[in-house]
Amino acid sequence: MKKVVVTGAGGFIGRALVASLARHEGMSVVAADNNFRGSLETVAHAPSVSTVRCDVLDMAAVSELCQGADLVFHLAAINGTKNFYEAPAAVLEVGIIGTHNVLKASLRHGVRRVIFMSSSEVYNVPDVIPTPEAVRCIVPDVYNARFSYGGGKIAGELMTVNYLRGTGTEFMIIRPHNVYGPQMGRDHVVPELIRKIRDAGGEDAGGAPLRIHIQGTGEETRAFIFIDDAVRAIELCAFHGAPNTTYNIGTDQEVSVKTLVAELGVALSRDVQVAPAELLLGSTPRRCPDTSKIAALGFRPEISLREGIARTARWYWQDLASPGA
DSSP, X not given: OEEEEEETXXXXXXXXXXXXHTTSTTEEEEXXXXXXXXXXXXXXXXXXXXXXXXXXXXXXXXXXXXXXXXXXXXXXXXXXXXXXXXXXXXXXXXXXXXXHHHHHHHHHTTOSEEEEEOOGGGGSSOSSSSBOTTSOOOOSOTTOTXXXXXXXXXXXXXXXXXXXXXXXXXXXXXXXXXXXXTTSOSSSHHHHHHHHHHXXXXXXXXXXXXXXXXXXXXXXXXXXXXXXHHHHHHHHHHHHSOSSEEEEESOSOOEEHHHHHHHXXXXXXXXEEEEOBOOOTTOOSOOOBOOHHHHHTTOOOOSOHHHHHHHHHHHHHHHHHSTTO
């Protein structure tokens, strides 16, 4: 039976990945997290899944975690835009030292392949849209705390490539783009917009249009991929992709924030209008990946934006209505 380790398993993508891996035959999945942002309590309960409380900053614990592993998915990170600005030192510490520890432990124990979960943030403001994997990665301003996350991911990619270059351990770098869905936490754009709609008086349908404040003009764009599709793409790359390469994960459907708000309005049966505000310094005006490499592996998204937004909106509307929300 192959041992597969997932760090950051209590997070949004990690949790969904573990649940999917648990359905594979001949695979023993070890779900690891320190419960700082995610929670191992949310990880799927299955005979093939075991959970381990592990901090990637603890080299001894990471080494024990990787012992006997065939495959390591390294997802552990401190995500969330608020954290980038307010806790950049911690973001960098986990991003760089944690990745160093996972790579060194993987080499020590002869892990066959390491999957490093990077981010679309490494592109910052890309020169080309849709953005292929070969476009340069950049930190435009070391004094802007926002780039603690993107910079840490760039450093993680550098370490992954160069620590594992010429060794018996293969690597793969995956750059997910705006993965969304239920249970993704509340400090991301989709749940934040849903909360704003509710706070604007959207508890009751009908009546006057609701007006919510957003960052930017609303013409800023992203390309969203539903969590189920994202996990399918990750597994496709991990099990069928070329070793020692990089893959964008996402869709090529570039949509504006105004369009996203409109879709939320449809899902929630609310008439919602946006009021523009200043963008946070360092925010990216456009983001959309070139997905030709994962398409060549046979990947096609199955969940439309409308369907995915409807599922997500319904879940968060109930979650926000719960006590203590």
